[in-house]
Amino acid sequence: MSRLLKLHLFRIFILAIMASPSTGAVAAVSTRLAVAVSGQGPDVILIPGLASSAHVWDATVARLVPHYRVHVLQIAGFAGTAAGANADGPILEPIIADLHAYIADHHLKAPAVIGHSLGGLIGSGWPSRIPAMSVD
Template sequence: MRKLMPRAHLFAVVMAVLTAIGVFSGGAHAADRMTVTVTGKGPDVVLIPGLASSAEVWDATVKQLSTSHRVHVVQVAGFAGAPVGGNAEGPVVEPLVEAVDAYIKANQLKAPAIIGHSMGGFTGLLLAQRHPEDVGRLMIVDSLPFFSLLFSRTATPESVRPQAAAMRDATVAMSAENFASQQAMAAPRYVKSPEGQALMLAWSKASSQSVVGRAMYDLLTTDARSGLAGVKAPTTLLYPFDPAMGAPVTMIEKIYADAYAGLPAVALKRVDDSRHFIMLDQPKAFADAVEVFLK
């Protein structure tokens, strides 16, 4: 795991890298919500990171795929030190879906494979529902079609909206010190290794609290289950299991199976000894799953 560089130098280095390896444009709308770095040649694969994450989360996957694929790595505006841009106010997730669609169409990508982690997986799912022509196949890495199912199996967007709004407002309003402390306490639940936890914490601390809070609200109040039956792209769901989660494996399996019951021919694959960041906790298992997915 490479050491994260100081934030003060990050933007200049990223700009240099973008110039060196190329950036595809999706027009003003897409560029305002995200940036995309492109490496390699071959069939197109789009990688979308999760909430408050850096595009660096995909570094090993880019290395794996760029010898045989053209890999497009999304960086969401406002996350991990990226300029806030068009995410300065209002919804985050649905505009991101439209930005990815604009990017795919502007650059004439032909039904690329989409791989998304967490919020990125949810973005890919909405893209497959609303712009099916954009998605050749879809891999969702530990995400749900309705995140509030984690609170209650009977949750609805309406029932969770007050709680989601309170969580959003608290995230936006808390001090940077309290936000960092909260993220530090949460990190072990999401990543097993100290190195992975350090990366997650650095990305979170460098993220705009406003963008994080509003994106979280979007995830908690958007229920994509009604559109699952219309998804035509072959879909793989990777989900983690670790005994430290405190729940039996049968319960974890049921949560994901029930959530995606309406998705035709979805392939569910459990990755053991992993938490939320599967690509960091079990890099070989993740790489193997990606290879199978793209065959």
């Protein structure tokens, strides 16, 4: 896939995420994932499962935003979004690396990371990069 086509598909992916009525500002973390943030308070990160959109968390987000700052991930290539960099090569480790970078770049001190299915694998994978963050 050409670089120009990948860039175009990624832009479509970001626009689709920005159209979400239940989320706040969207940060394009990478060509592998985007994050919508809403609410204030302690940080909670929600990661959807395989082939799911960020919208699977809408009811949960509605209940959390009065008390928490909620970061909802959308993985590129899932639920009709453009695949971006996820179209080629491995997916899991690069997404975990991007999640780790997002947490570090946004200075999230001790976020609660909640994932379903593949989101659970991603969520449980990033603490291995910072052993002090891992909880049994």
